[in-house]
Amino acid sequence: MTDPGTLNVLVLGGTDEARRLAAALAERPGTRVVSSLAGRVRDPRLPVGEVREGGFGGPTGLRAWIEENRIGVVIDATHPFAARMTASAVEATGLAGVPLLILRRPGWQQGPGDDWRWTPSLEAAAELLPSLGGRVFLTTGRRSLPVFAGLDDLWFLARSVDPPRPPLPRNLKVLLSRGPFTVEGELALMRDHDVEVVVTKDSGGRMTTAKLFAARELGLPVVVVRRPAVPDDVPKAETVERAVAWLEAVAGAQAG
Template sequence: MNLNVLLLGGTDEARRLAAALYGRPDLRVVSSLAGRVRDPKLPVGEVHEGGFGGAEGLAAWIRDHGVDVVVDATHPFAARMSASAVQATRAAGVPLLVLRRPGWRERDGDDWHWVPSLEAAAQALPALGSRAFLTTGRRSLPVFAALDGVWFLARSVDPPEPPVPANVEIVLSRGPFTVEGEIALMREHDVDVLVTKDSGGQMTTAKLDAARELRIPVVIVRRPPAHEGTPHVDTVEAAAHWIDALRSAGSR
């Protein structure tokens, strides 16, 4: 049985899964990118760029293109896209697999302060430091724009759009980063608190190691809850095995 796979991507895991499945005669894989980054890293194979128009638009795209299975390998904080994937696959009657990298875990020497949202991070920040390294993405800056008395070093891939904090320095950069580089950056700007999201993975863990080394507190936003009833895996290998099992079951 041949399978048409729609891979909702934009992450390193999605690119690696596309590469693992590329060139197989029994699979057609189309990777979808939301188009939020100006110069994204493209996966191998077919690519669909741009949105679908919500859950209804995604369901229509699935039907129109004969998609047999959808893999949601988007960012752990892409809650809207993940919700649309659940609704669309149910409406279209096709299976959905969620591929999510494991979240981060505290280690000895960490001073982590878990919060449920970006808004809660902004509320907690003034009590922990006055020079914040903000690594929550360019779209999060408006949440911190009204904070007085806090200076920000904000890092993103693309320039943010206003509103942004009055006292902010923007660093445009894309990971992976090194611990030595992160320590040097934090020392150069006298950072005394780090703000991040529990994105997981290895590409951006260096900032957490640097904060531990410098004894800097970390405000960390918890992930959105997973959708119940949807199968989840946390490795590219497990996702590929799941797809193989589905294809094999359909060929019997």
């Protein structure tokens, strides 16, 4: 049981921003931080402080967990494409009457020399690929591979942290690797495998941008899947520093 004066903060994590946020809040006096990880990665990078792994069972389960653990603030620092978790957080905190902040790093910005093709979904990306090239560097995560399983005329190089599960593309080579990556390494990888087109999600952040610079240097098209929209009526922050400032304001209002 925590002290009645303690501010219990739930960080929905799994991202670099979530780990940095947990580290920053762990140094805040009178604060208990619990980071929640979905448990989809076999050997995740763990943040400082308490860690909870696994799902909540939807909005109802998350609300119950929030109330049982006397959570005073929730910060959703999940991956920009974790739309289901964000929707659950919005509903659960609304039902529990707990403040919610969505921490989302900015998306990538196209620059001079880039040849980006924006698509609204993975399915749309798969439909576009045959017109762009026959050798594809797929960097959208192992859970997305079934979307591309029917493209038997294409060859895929896919990178993921853990081994993917079927259904999978017929012509597939899997690299088990975790970022950050370097431009030099990405250039060598694309050249060695004669990559003709790159597919990625607009995840943002610095850990995996090297592939974009490498594709620009090689003159390769990049299919970029747009990130899901974030609810308009929920406070948002793009940096850990702004998230901490928001928390201070909320804590001050609660104390007052």
